[in-house]
Amino acid sequence: MADRAPVDSGRADGAAPAPAQAREEGADASAEYRTAELARAAGITVRTLRFYRERRLLPPPRREGRIAWYNEHHLNRLRTISALLARGHTLGGIADLIDAFEKGRDAGGAAELLGLESALVSPWSEETPVRLTPEDLAAHFPGEVTSENLAAALDLGYVAVDGDEVVHVSRRLLDASTALVGEGIPLASVLEAGRVVREHADAVADLFTHLVRAHLFAEDRELSPDGLRRLSDVMDRLRPLAKQVVDVELALAMDRRVRAELESWSRPEEGAREEPEEGAEEEPDAGSAD
Numbered sequence: 001m002a003d004r005a006p007v008d009s010g011r012a013d014g015a016a017p018a019p020a021q022a023r024e025e026g027a028d029a030s031a032e033y034r035t036a037e038l039a040r041a042a043g044i045t046v047r048t049l050r051f052y053r054e055r056r057l058l059p060p061p062r063r064e065g066r067i068a069w070y071n072e073h074h075l076n077r078l079r080t081i082s083a084l085l086a087r088g089h090t091l092g093g094i095a096d097l098i099d100a101f102e103k104g105r106d107a108g109g110a111a112e113l114l115g116l117e118s119a120l121v122s123p124w125s126e127e128t129p130v131r132l133t134p135e136d137l138a139a140h141f142p143g144e145v146t147s148e149n150l151a152a153a154l155d156l157g158y159v160a161v162d163g164d165e166v167v168h169v170s171r172r173l174l175d176a177s178t179a180l181v182g183e184g185i186p187l188a189s190v191l192e193a194g195r196v197v198r199e200h201a202d203a204v205a206d207l208f209t210h211l212v213r214a215h216l217f218a219e220d221r222e223l224s225p226d227g228l229r230r231l232s233d234v235m236d237r238l239r240p241l242a243k244q245v246v247d248v249e250l251a252l253a254m255d256r257r258v259r260a261e262l263e264s265w266s267r268p269e270e271g272a273r274e275e276p277e278e279g280a281e282e283e284p285d286a287g288s289a290d
Contacts, residue, residue, distance in 0.1 A: 038070040042078035127170035144187035152191040
């Protein structure tokens with residue numbers, strides 16, 4: 001039976017204020033994480049992280065007394081493990097790859113897989129999850145935290161339940177939703193708009209990945225180590241370009257739409273005329289014959 005990582009809703013423990021090193025996405029290699037912080041950054045539970053460590057899928061952390069400190073190498077390894085699991089690899093097979101890499105057996109192939117896969121699955125987003133108590137959630141959306149809205153947010157993947165808390169996937173999305181509801185837009189409408197935006201965003205992502213595959217990797221049935229390296233380089237260059245194109249096009253579309261809305265408000269609807277009072281005669285148009 002294939003090894004499986006534990007699936008639970010265990011709460012992260014031991015989180016402490018961030019040390020002096022940077023915590024943001026793309027931080028330098030000196031960034032360090034405590035156990036709960038690393039689990040949060042990798043999108044797994046503390047229980048799963050400890051399981052991986054027990055299986056020796058992670059190198060030992062740096063110790064400071066009883067505190068374990070992890071770095072960007074550990075974070076990239078966890079992301080690689082998640083990506084390989086998603087592609088059907090077992091934990092046993094992943095452990096063999098790591099063992100081969102660390103002991104020098106087939107080091108080239110294992111290094112390519114562990115290193116380049118890690119680069120390719122590095123997230124494009126730079127989102128910070130937010131943990132909320134039920135009281136926190138109610139404070140963000142007064143009177144709007146209904147079972148229907150919670151179900152919609154869970155279905156979208158905006159929130160997940162972790163013990164007695166709710167984890168929102170993105171600080172920026174939470175702030176935007178809070179602001180929209182604060183302006184008077186119902187949370188249900190905000191969530192429905194989020195669903196539509198998600199569909200369009202998925203379509204844009206499909207477009208970009210199709211362009212890469214159709215025009216740069218059309219002849220590749222499988223990705224060799226050289227192909228993986230080339231794909232990694234392409235994706236590194238594509239990330240800022242894709243975000244730039246979407247940002248510019250959205251700004252231009254908003255300009256067009258706002259102008260159109262203003263014009264529609266500033267002119268009467270076509271064909272709309274005041275009805276004359278009953279019994280009153282309509283005044284002849286200017287220039288008409290008597």
